[in-house]
Amino acid sequence: MFAVMQVETDERREFRRKMRTKCEFVCKYCQRRFTKPYNLMIHERTHKDDITYTCEVCGKTFKRQDNLKQHRTIHSPSCNRPFGYAWRF
Numbered sequence: 001m002f003a004v005m006q007v008e009t010d011e012r013r014e015f016r017r018k019m020r021t022k023c024e025f026v027c028k029y030c031q032r033r034f035t036k037p038y039n040l041m042i043h044e045r046t047h048k049d050d051i052t053y054t055c056e057v058c059g060k061t062f063k064r065q066d067n068l069k070q071h072r073t074i075h076s077p078s079c080n081r082p083f084g085y086a087w088r089f
C-alpha cells in the first residue's frame with residue numbers, strides 16, 4: 001500500500017516535470033523561450049528598459065518617464081519652486 005503510493009507520487013512528479021518542460025513561455029520581443037513564467041517576466045523587463053525618453057529641449061535621454069519629467073523641471077524655472085518644496089517632506 002505504502003509502496004504503491006510512493007510509485008504514484010514519483011509518476012506524478014515525472015508528469016509534472018514533463019508538463020513544465022512542454023510549457024514554454026516565449027518572449028514577444030525576441031522569441032526567446034523560457035520554462036518558467038517568472039523568468040520570462042524578468043527577461044521581458046530588460047526589453048522595456050531599452051525604451052528611452054528624450055528631453056525635447058536638450059536631447060538628454062532617460063530610461064524612465066518619471067526621470068524625464070523630473071528633468072524637465074530644470075528647463076522651466078516656474079516648476080522648480082513647488083518641486084523643491086516637495087523635497088522637504
Ligand SMILES: [Zn+2]
Nearest residue numbers: 027029030032
Ligand atoms: Zn526577449
Ligand SMILES: [Zn+2]
Nearest residue numbers: 055057058060
Ligand atoms: Zn533637458
